[in-house]
Amino acid sequence: METGSGRLRSARWLDAPEEVGLQNRAALRAVGLDPKPGRPVIGISNTVSDLNPCNSSLSGQIEAARAGVVAAGGIPVVFPSISLGEDLMKPTAMLYRNLLSIEIEEMVRAYPIDALILTANCDKTIPGAIMGAVSANVPTVLILGGARPPAEFNGERLGSGTDLWKALDERRAGRMSEENWQAFENCYSCGLGACNVMGTATTMAITAETLGFTISGASTVPAGDPRGLSFAAEAGRTAVERAHHPIRPRELVTEASLANALSVVSACGGSTNAVIHLAAVAGRAGISLTPIALQEAFKKAPVVTDIQPIGKGLAQDFDAAGGVPTLLRSLSTLLDGSTPNVQGRTLAEVIEVAETPARVIRELEDVPDDVPGGLAVLSGSLAPDGALIKVAAASEGLLVHHGPAVVFADYDDMRRRIDDPHLDVSPESVLVLQGGGPVGGPGMPEWAMIPIPGKLARMGVKDMVRVSDARMSGTSFGTVVLHVAPESAVGGPLSLVRDGDVIALDVPNGRIDLEVDPEELARRRTEWTPSPSPHVRGWVALYRNHVTQAPQGCDLDFLQALGPGTDAFIEPVVGRS
Template sequence: MTFRSRAWFDGDDEVAMSHRVALRLDDADRGKPVVGIADTASALNPCNIGFARLIPEIERGIRDAGGVPARFPVMSLGEDLMKPSAMLYRNLVAIELEETVRANPLDGVVYLANCDKSVPASIMAAVTTNLPSLLLLGGARAAPLFDGKPLGTGTDLWRALDERRAGRMDDAQWRALERTLSCAGPGACNTMGTASTMAILTEVVGMSLPGTAGLSAVGDELTVTAYRTGVAVTEAVLADERPASRLTQVSLDNAIRALAAVAGSTNAVIHLAAIAGRLGLEAGLARMDALWRDIDLLADVEPSGAGLIHDFRRDGGVPALAAAMGDQFDTTALAGDGRAWSEITASAPAPTGVIHSRTSPVATGPTLAAVFGSLAPTGAVIKTAAASPGLLTHTGRALVFDDYADMRERLDDESLVVTAEDVIVVRTCGPVGVPGMPEWGMAPIPRRLVEQGVTDMVRISDGRMSGTSFGTVVLHVSPESAVGGPLALVHDGDPIELDVPSRRLSLLVGEDELARRRADWRPAPTRHLRGWPRLYAERVLQAPDGCDLDFLAAPLPETRPFIEPVVGRS
């Protein structure tokens, strides 16, 4: 067959010669497909740093399958250090990947992704370029013991924070927690955070090899998977098998349902919408809510359960989950190795521990819900599985915060006038507001209330929260406050009604008063005058549309052509 890279390398003129020299092709390599390795390893990103040891295995797999490996560096999106949020740069990395692939002689790609935003960025680029490709996921970090219990990264930190703020954890215990976290080593969070959620969904939609989500970040299994992924992508190039054949509306709907079955990160709602937007598929909040309604919680993993992602993998992983979901998972969809999921689920182990059957779920659904109403005209999201059941129907007065630093300071002020019945509103932290939509939505419980034993309150935000977080938190309120959404009009003391069973979020203020406030509202001055943040704020879509840039999302598949470069002198 004719490979894309041959447009660069075939011929005897000076252009083809210089291209062959640049990639150091010898006679034995000529005519073979070139498979790129998109390397996101970085010392600034502990989740992805382990890829450095896996690249030789990927290269060996590519060569053994008849290809030529070509590693190239990619901006690494790490949640731990990037401010205000790695989410600000997800679209930038998707652009970087798309343009690097477009401009170079690549016939297929192995995308190295692990930390939260590196995964959707890779999938967005992969489905846009539509070259044979798979993701290699870097696995989850270890779970060292703390106070005799395996430490769940993220989730246990948030719980410890409340203990410290309540005076029940002293300085010595806090330092001991830090030392224990440092011992966890490389890899993604080991709870059902965004990284683990996206690893599962990547496998569901056929963009990674089946049975690989939840692997340990260290050890032989991941090394073998790296080799197999190199082989599989090279074989896909030879067979001309592309992501569009796997990532269809059927597989996307499977991912939406699987997200609910594991009570996964609410961040995945935005990422699935962005991926759908690149493909012209449907993943609106109304559709998601309809697909979530009859899905029970089948994965007993923190923060909505008790286990860790390693336990999920040992209990059969995604194949066992898909089998347990039964007719709620369409097994005609294709997995990452090209097989139908029906073939994979036929040999999947029966649920025995962390993965439950539908007849004996961890909890009844829905685990996620979309709400609409006067405070969220185009929708908002709540993870009901991590919320307090008694707060899912609640009316309280608003306590409003426009600034993150101010919120953290005032919530620790013992003189703050607040009750457990109040509704904390955190705004100006949406896609445009910061920009980048950081994970500021799970506001801490006010210190005075924590000391009284309060563990949850209704919190409402146009921002996001970590997948490792928990509580009755309504997120992604749209339109966001920075663009004049109703959230911008809320005043302290306004009554707000949350009614999750009715899928309603309402600001109980008269229309005349809201009209007066709307007439007085003015957008905040632009935070960034140049560079990527300015472009992002000017062109980013709202959360229900995936927070992609408006010129990258495609309304229909036929309107998203991948334009090949003209190959000639550079």
Template sequence: MSASERDGEGRGEGPAARYRSAEWFEGDDEVAVLNRVALRVGPHDRGRPVIGIADTSSGLNPCNAAFELVLPELERGVREAGGIPVRFPAMSLGEDLMKPSAMLYRNLLAIELEENARAHPLDGLVLLANCDKTVPAALMAAASVELPSLLLLGGARSAPRLDGRPLGSGTDLWRLLEQRRAGLVDAEKWGEVERVLSCAGPGSCNTMGTASTMALMAEALGMALPGSTGCPSADGELARLAHATGVQVVRQVQQDQLPQHRLTQPALDNAFRLLAAVGGSTNAVVHLAAVAGRLGLDCSLERVDRLWSDVPLLVDVEPCGTRLIQDFHQAGGLLSLAAAMIPAGLLHGGVATASGAPLADIAAAAPAPSGVIRTVAEPLRPGPTLAAVFGTLAPSGAVIKTAAASPDLLQHSGRAVVFDDYKEMRVRLDDEDLAVDPEDVLVVRGCGPVGVPGMPEWGMAPIPRRLVAAGVRDMVRVTDGRMSGTSFGTVVLHVAPEAAVGGALALVRDGDRITLDLERRRLDLEVDEPELDRRRQQTDPPARQHLRGWPRHYQEHVLQAPQGCDLDYLTGPTPESRRFVHPVVGRS
């Protein structure tokens, strides 16, 4: 048997000439000749799978900067396994610089990745993803394109020291900001914070923010190799992971292993339970819903709340804990956490990992939980760490990270103080004369998927300056927007339907009473229905801010948060009959 025939085994299609790329390269006509010339496919390359490498590195995105260093190892792994690596550029969604939010462009990147794969002679994909929105975009694309695919994650940035302790990106900055607004941090100290943060180097946030949370989700879903989460970006281990990813994706092509074989309901349920166990970013709820929507899986908030109900906090990483993501990685990462959760019946052990082995098999060889990772019998705190709430203010649901909230505020009723504009909110909250008390509920609306558009992370409204100076560190906040995964506080997020599409949040007025009752999973506006009807009749729909381009398209087609904020025409599983659809191979 020839080498090319061996490569084709497992596909059920005979020799490797039946790889998808063969549609471009096989034949003796001028089209096949030009295609082979364009990709420099010589006689020795015939029958080898072509692996597309979607490169999201960019000078505008420090989270993804480490990819430049490990790309040679990824390409070497592909070649050594018998594949042809082909790198192509893809949009880089940098959370720090993109305004109003990289979330506005998550769906666009998912479309770009899917259509690039569909239009080119690719047999498999490696998607380079690290910053908050690149990882979910890559997962969404992989769920739709139906090619063997893996994610290569870019690792976490280092933790420079401030006042003798490691500085967690995001979480520690928010805490220092509170102290600055309270007059406890002067300009010189604030400048030192900036200088220290500038020394962190490339990589994603080193706390359990959205990037680290989504890395964990990708690993849990079998889309990134075991051990990927929290790998230091400047470490040689990242290069080893890159090489192993290149080898593994070629094996998946040869064996016809599609993402859909691993992206199953049990795997999705595992991801939600792991999210709770680490006190992860609430943004993951939206992103997992988008992936589920592509596959026809169930991620209703009712189901998710049940999955969360008995999962305690098992990982001591900021913002819900005290350590950093590299500590989680060194303690055994997902595999050690799974070793604690599987025996307690909190995870499905039979789901497939990206290595091909069942989760339970490789978790059995992981380091025993200790220190950063706790056992179910000795958690950091009991569950639930996350919850979904419903009620007259959130008929379609909302989400709260209870592990980052103040316990005494989880049953609370207070007067609404309403903000409709982000800039106005920041100015008013610094106004010493703002009429607000610690018992009030801050309402930040108009920042949902349609409202801005893009659902930016404006939901964790700062505590009013006068109150924070008096020692207040938390208040109930309610929003149709999101908050950073590195944030904390008693914040009810993703209220749906959002204000911009006529949700009840649009009807709230200053002084209205809002009640949060976590035990009953309720969020209610204490205003009678006749008054709400009167307000509906007097409330004009908000004017659309964008008249052209992607923002207008997004506003016209984006779904609400419980559906993942995907575009309405991209949901639903791809029928088998559409697999590997590509343009007719011929002259352009």
């Protein structure tokens, strides 16, 4: 791959001798582009789809980015890219995140692209785009579509996802009529854009800016805000500059920038999903996120934001308070200020001109000493390779808990029995869901927030300890231990849990244990066999055969880098097609 400010990568296509160069130049002229020597080709991914309202807000920004590229002397080439929308894709968009990353990498490999502008918004599109960019390692600028406008219900602004789960709890407890449930649905579809709380989409947008992939201040601009067009045009101009003077993804994704990103995730009370995505991004750069590194970041960075699902504000309030630059300013004493962004500015330079924290972003020094970080890492006999809990969204009284397990073999079993009035369950029970991991899901769906059993919900029970190898939506809340590794589908200890087994949760000491005699567990292990998969072909079969566990980011094993500084990206032979 070309480096420095010398020959453009696209020159291998466009300056090729005889008929090869002629054919390639003619192909660009056929679609109205002018492949003059020295003009960099900037690939712009289009993830807009009617199946994904989160990303449909990006249409105008794509055109603004195209104009920015032209104004800076580049050649914009827009190409389609798979659109991952969490609402309609089943069992989960996570199953296809790695496919998106492959698509980005292979589009760069096959075409004369000098730099990338990637569009993303719904949560899996952001890490998938970054993962592909890190593997291809051409200069990349990320454009995000922003949060959808909040609807109102009964005079209150609705937070996407979070208020849906609250309404569902009310309905299951018999406190919301069918008429109100329908009224809630009618106002819930409130326009284009991503979830407007600190769910995975907003968390990953903030993370992308912290890593340096976006124009400074751009990641949290709400959908439809005119500033989004200005930032997109700036992204176009920046991509052309970076094509001539590269700052590559693997210069942005470093141990220092990843540590910054983890601290930011903790401080904004962000989604647990961000940990898996950052582990996958790190793996593409040959970096391993160890449990120690995770725990250090989470312990040193308390929650400084007041955004749903753990607070009261919405994503629009976060942006109005100064967005990521202001959050970084609040955390400045915890961060490495030397890390760069795609504009060539250091994090310290971004912080220097940021607004003073106010409203929904607090100064770090104003946070009481007893406020924890947003997340915590757990390990123990039930999760030898680790698990996570979103402490900021859990009930304090359940952070240390002993209780008997109520086990669901899979998602269908849980949905079938959770409201059975004869289910042997009490508020002290620990709800356990098996079969929700990367292999078992497949794709590790957002099933971990098991609903409160119907008979307990009607009694007024609001929260219980829940344990799973699945994920949960970043918009969710509750005392949920998730990402248990190894997962049950590959024979992890979670597969051996039976009804009545005592599970001990001790978040302050980072433990989740199964209190069953080792000899009994050994006996159960001899009886355990993996369930046969119906997936014998296609993407899902490939995924199940090669996906890693949650601590490694649920990436495909053959996509991970061999180590820091390694580059397995092989350029194609440019000759006659």
